[in-house]
Amino acid sequence: MERPVDLCAEVVDHLPVGVFALDADDVVRVWNRRAALLTGWSAQRVLGTRLADAPLDGPTIARVVDELRGGRPFTGRFPALDAAGPTLYFRVVPGAGPDAAVVGVLQDVVDSRAGDEAFALLDALWESAPVGLAYFDTALRYRRVNGAVLDIDGGTADQRLGHTLEEVHGAVGATIADGLRAVLADGRPRPSVPVRGRLWHGAGPPQEWRMSMYPVHAPDGELTGCGVVIVDVTAAERDRRELARVAAQRELALNRYQSLVEATSAAVWVREVDGSAQRDAPALRAITGQTVLQMRGWGFLDAVHPDHRDASRAAWTSAVAAEPAVLFTHVHRLRTAAGDHRWFRTRAAPVRSEGRVVQWVGTETDIDDAVRARDRLDLLARATLALGTATEPDGELVALADVLVPEFADVCRVYLVDPQRPGARGVTGRRALSRTAPGLPESPAADARFLFDARHPVARCVRDAAAVLEDVPAALAAAPEVERWADGARAHSVLVAPVHARGVVVAALLFLGAGDRPRYTGDDLALVTEIGARASAAVEKATEYQQSRQVAVALQSAMLTEPPEVPGLEIRARYLPAAVNLAVGGDWYDAFDLPGGGLAVGVGDVEGHDLPAAATMGQLRSMLRALADGAHPPSAAVAALDRVATRLGVTRFTTLVHGHVAPRADGGAVFRWSNAGHPQPVLVPADGEPAFLSGDVGIVLGVAPDAPRGDSEVVLPPGATLLLYTDGLVERRRDPDDRAGADLLALVRTHAHRPLGEFCDHLVRDTAADTDDDIVVLAVRVS
Template sequence: MTRTGSDVGVPELEPEVFDRAIVAVALTAGSDHRLVYYNDAFRALFGPRTKGAPCAEVFTEPNAARFVSMLDQVYRDRTARQVVTPRTTEGTFPGAPGRRHFMYSCSPVVSRYGPGVLAVAVDTTAQVDAAEAAERLLEQRQQALQRYEALMAAVTQIVWLMTPDGRITELVGGFEEFTGRPWRPVIDEAWLEGVHPHDRARLVRTWQEAAEGTPSMFVCTFRMRTTSGQYRHVQSRAVPVVREGEVVEWIGATADVEDQWRNRLRERLLARVATVSGADNVPDAFAAVAAAVVPDLTDACAVFLLPPPGMTGRNTPLTAVRVASTARTGLPPMPPITNRPYTVGAIAQQVIESRRTELVVFPAGDPPEGALSEMSRRWLRAARATSLTIVPIVIDSSVVAFACAAGCADSPPPGRADLALLGEILHEVREPLRQAIELQRTRHTALTLQRALLTATPRVPGAELAAHYQPASRTAEIGGDWYDALLLPDGSVTLTIGDIAGHDLDAATAMSQLRSMLRVIAYDRSRPQSPAESLAQLDRVADGLGIAPLVTMVHAGLAPGPDGRWHAAWSNAGHPPPLLLRPGAAPRFLDEEGPDLPLCVAPAMPRTTRHHELRTGDVLLLYTDGMIEVPGTDIGEGMSALAALAEECRAAGLGLTELCARLLASVDDRRDDAAVIGFRPL
């Protein structure tokens, strides 16, 4: 059965609870008001009725149309209605008690039959027959009926009645057993002391909103301190009882909903940390973890990354780098994230060694000295922290990081359930964190290898030479681009720029092999070769040894000539073309006939050497595709932008080193590593 929007979350009514009730109770279901239940009291008052049929067919008495009309109204707007003027039944069925008077009410309910209406009828014959006694009995039964109906919408555990002036009475006890505090006859600030500090203002505000103006149902979920000192979530529901337009009392119930609330929180937090699987690097991964648990589980969270195993000496103090942190609104801002290592405090050291979570509780704003890093203590003092939970993050039997969760201001320490849930959330992200950490370590190794091979450019008499390399801004994109410059004994120089398919440690390793082999080929002047011949020889060796799947590069030889000119000869293996900057002329890409095939594709195919004369003041730039490939744009746009910026820098009189640096810095979101090398005759 489908519930209406207003019925979602309302407990299903079990009609059998009315089997022995002294009042007549009937239950209908659906918009046609099928009669699906009535109790013995109903049968005794109104006689047997056909179940499963619409009420319009079941109740055929002359005045029954008004009852069916009320069913329509209550079912449509989900608002309870009652008839307090006595109605009369003639009792024509066998065994009928004769002429009887009754009053009835209709209330919206949800049962296993779906949305429907609960009709409750009270026999008022005695009241009608005995005037004064009947008036008193009528009022008592009316109040009992109203309370009975109100309780239908409340979760029945601690049931209470409150007068407009705040005096309350327990109808179904349990408050003192649950909280360890005596029941107070008046709700006051002392009663609110048992409510979690972060929930008090919201609880009071919700109550005021329900009581002001036209009173409405009060519903609020908040935390109450139990006899154990821990907090549990409870939900209070209350409805006003109105007589003659005035609220005469409130009747409500308070239930323990901790298990339901925690299950929903767990599902919500696990959904949040699922974003960690899409994190590009370690800081992003840990930032997703910290953001997931604040503010639902803790007031603030910071994650500290430890150095890899074996990186810290036996007698060297253990350090950690804060890679992520976040705090709820209203707390002091966290210090900026830096790469600065901090000495691990004694408590964190103990957590790392034992691999067990530690909870430290202390007076507000007074964390223990010597047990925490000074940076942590400064922030905890400013935030008036009251507790700190340190959780180890264990991957492959090693503690790779630890998380610090702080309770601040007037927050009480976390309970066992909070600590268990925090540990579970951190446990769930181990696999994506492992991948991010391994990727970071691989990237670090590749960068180390790459930077070791990308040596400084040589000094070239009669020319200026400069080169720059920039790794990608994304963790996964690293390792394939390189440049090289080699000064030969005859005064000529070779320039090479290249890009190997793949962006990982394998690509960096292949780059180092190709660079070394091409250097040997170029330096061996016993058999002088053109750039095309050098690349062809390198292609055959690289393919035969299976060094790389695909390589693009430009290999150029520049020889000094008369009048300060330099003769440039180059061969292009599937790479972006060289860019020529010449004073008084527009920038020009030297790609008239297009490049040859990349290396490791067809080693037997012939290669071409192209030539150009460079004059004093000319600038020849070789670059990788990371300089011209911008997400969302055509590569032609990237080439045009590169040429325009390079010419702007040349015209501004920038030195070649600064010009190359400016070109690299021009790409904001670098998805690939990039390299550029420039040559200018003096």
């Protein structure tokens, strides 16, 4: 027969909520199966770790530690580590000693009531156990006793806690202490130790006890104290048969505790070993409206929603056939006596006698409000995500409708509203789109334009700029065929939410519920109000994006012009912005004819990937064009640009390479350049290895505008290719071996034989860079 403490541990491990306990050093000492299941961290991973080091939510843990130090019970919530997991509810209370300084419960927020029930049941389990339970620390001081000890020995808990056995019980206490010291010395339990005498310093009545003494270890093996299970066997008639009967009663009581903990709810039922219903369940019948005869056998499944019935039957029959039988949990919708369907959670626990299952005790708990609240939050998250995927106002609303049907509504319509005339009570506009749930007949075709009178919910929504909830009104059935469709679809309730842009209602979202979908409620009204607000923000953002994109395209067209045609030289350029949706950024290229002959080329990089960066780039590019001429070296133009831009406050952190390409009579060319903190150009001979050009690299623009600038020069032989680029072509987030430069040369080598346009395309497409920076490539090939 199992010892009572083992049965208590088993009950704790099978509780339907996570249970944990901490010692005085904030070290986790208890972590049951449900706690491991809810958080995804096994007992082996968590036990023995300090609370501050446990793999749980950091900010919540910090608050927990502060509260624990204050010695106060408290509750809270935190997200599980698994991204797909639930939000967890916790409650903690101070414990009774250093080895159980804190006891806590974890569970899903949709079942937060289980926390209160579990704490109450755990305390009840300790206090109402039919045996005495006591716990001592290594100094053999009382740390906790239950009510049975007080019934057996008299006195109060306060007269014991913190005192030694000798101080409380005198000579008999010393005898018990000797036995516990032996347990502490060799670590072996002492079952059924007979003890006789008078407690309370010999003043109590003569008594006889059977005490089971056992060591208590931490997960790391450290001995933390002793536990004692006490049975009073004073009366002579408490012979072996009585002891067996008491033990059986104790086991049955503990089994009942387990069944109650694992299957506590308003509607309780009892079913046979094979899972069928042979006993009446009045509480369940009050929910479903079935008669006793209708529920008997397997008739209780008739109340399950048809979509869930087969799954519920399969899950239940599998549970009753499993060996060993375990706690059964299942969620489905039940038809209620009112005729609607609500979400319920079934929980059932096997009841055992002499090691075998003799019946099942279960409950049905109405969780419809919690399920629908959770679904609303999930739907709101997916609707928000859908609103962020489109970049045009109409596209935002189309994406939203695709998410909401059929999850939230059987029909979703988007009405784009005309500007309202002063004094007008009706609403006109254009019907943008309509989505109908699969299996529902399409509503009769209607004109693209609409006109709703003042009674229509869309008109009221637009007029009041507020969401509307009501039963399907006659105003929705504007024609006989529409009315027939609404009747056939069993449409029952409607929601309308406004969409604003710049303080004006520009659209209305209409949601229609039909069939056995629950009627919309005030909670659904709050949901569509929030969806409408988020749609409004998305429409505003999309409108701003469209305006920004138009500006960006104009900037790009004006600033990134095609290179000129130069005899003896072939010039190609490519530009790939980091902000793809804006199609412009802070990098640029330029190639233009110089006054007096020759070609000016350059690339630059202004910090940032936005419209301000693009504007700065445009100013610098225009200034450089004005300052460059063939009579002066490139460094003169770069120095002048630095001084002028700094004085005007134009520069941000900017690097550039600016140079002149001058054709030679022998068919080659000379490239002379000045570098302001930019990556060095690459030279690719016609039949040679590509290499970075060496030369002077000055400081970036805007730092020291009066610092001298230098020039470098190289001959470009016939067939050679000169490559200028920005750092977006080579940058990597991680490059511990500094391989970016070597990899760029290898990429150039691979594609150098291609026509110049294809060469540039492959550089941009095949680069190993991964920083999502702007990429500019400017290549000049000598004929």
